[in-house]
Amino acid sequence: MNSIRSSQDADLPAIAAIYAHHVRHGTGTFEIDPPSLADMMARRAEVLARGLPWLVAELDGRVVGYAYCNWFKPRPAYRFSAEDSIYLDPAAHGRGLGRALLAALLEQAQAAGVRKMIAVIGDSANAGSIGVHQALGFAQVGVLASCGWKFGRWLDVVLMDKALGDGDRSPAE
Numbered sequence: 001m002n003s004i005r006s007s008q009d010a011d012l013p014a015i016a017a018i019y020a021h022h023v024r025h026g027t028g029t030f031e032i033d034p035p036s037l038a039d040m041m042a043r044r045a046e047v048l049a050r051g052l053p054w055l056v057a058e059l060d061g062r063v064v065g066y067a068y069c070n071w072f073k074p075r076p077a078y079r080f081s082a083e084d085s086i087y088l089d090p091a092a093h094g095r096g097l098g099r100a101l102l103a104a105l106l107e108q109a110q111a112a113g114v115r116k117m118i119a120v121i122g123d124s125a126n127a128g129s130i131g132v133h134q135a136l137g138f139a140q141v142g143v144l145a146s147c148g149w150k151f152g153r154w155l156d157v158v159l160m161d162k163a164l165g166d167g168d169r170s171p172a173e
Contacts, residue, residue: 004057022087044068136162
């Protein structure tokens with residue numbers, strides 16, 4: 001059985017392990033060394049303290065993915081724009097969990113007041129992440145060519161965005 005729910009402290013070891021896999025083997029993140037469990041705890045605490053969602057996907061009672069958003073930039077004018085992050089255990093790919101996670105994240109982010117969700121996707125060859133964002137209505141707005149160096153090669157960053165709620169059709173305050 002699949003489910004999407006708010007993350008709990010007890011989920012952090014699984015979250016850290018999923019992310020460590022992507023740091024070590026993937027190009028979706030430009031981190032080189034996996035963060036410690038304490039670092040992941042601090043990251044989650046920061047997101048939750050800002051009133052933003054951090055979700056997990058479960059498959060048969062086991063955490064197999066997570067998604068969260070955080071403010072796009074720290075300056076006050078960006079306070080209605082957030083950047084999403086989503087990672088799945090490789091064994092969970094192809095089951096629709098990424099799409100379900102991102103859809104739930106968008107819904108909860110909108111409820112928290114986010115008007116613009118931004119995807120900053122590592123590696124222009126990251127078809128899975130680009131595809132799940134496109135499937136949920138994100139549009140590609142740019143590519144930063146060759147701005148990351150990982151695994152002995154230059155990597156692009158794909159920028160995508162999606163308006164939430166009223167987006168820019170009404171004042172935010």
